[in-house]
Amino acid sequence: MSQVLKRTKYCNLLVQGLSQEGEDISAVERIFVKALNREEIRFAWYKEKNGSKHFQLRPLDLTEEELLELLKDGVNKGVFTSDFRKKLKEIL
Numbered sequence: 111m112s113q114v115l116k117r118t119k120y121c122n123l124l125v126q127g128l129s130q131e132g133e134d135i136s137a138v139e140r141i142f143v144k145a146l147n148r149e150e151i152r153f154a155w156y157k158e159k160n161g162s163k164h165f166q167l168r169p170l171d172l173t174e175e176e177l178l179e180l181l182k183d184g185v186n187k188g189v190f191t192s193d194f195r196k197k198l199k200e201i202l
Contacts, residue, residue, distance in 0.1 A: 120144065127184030129176060133158045136170055138184040151189065 116123040121141040129136045135156040155170040156163040
């Protein structure tokens with residue numbers, strides 16, 4: 111497993127791609143879910159308050175342009191495996 115960015119009771123945050131508009135932060139994350147003993151991809155929404163990110167318990171809504179920007183950062187930061195990127199490229 112790679113270096114852990116943050117640990118919670120639910121999961122370990124392994125890698126995170128981000129995009130920010132004002133205080134709203136969109137994230138695509140590779141997490142390790144402890145109860146299931148597996149890695150998953152999570153799309154998340156945070157609010158920045160007093161210099162720190164606060165997880166929001168709401169769905170992440172983005173325009174297509176914002177989604178592309180978020181996915182680009184996720185790819186650049188290694189959120190997605192090379193196998194996943196290859197399969198996605200075949201779909202496109």
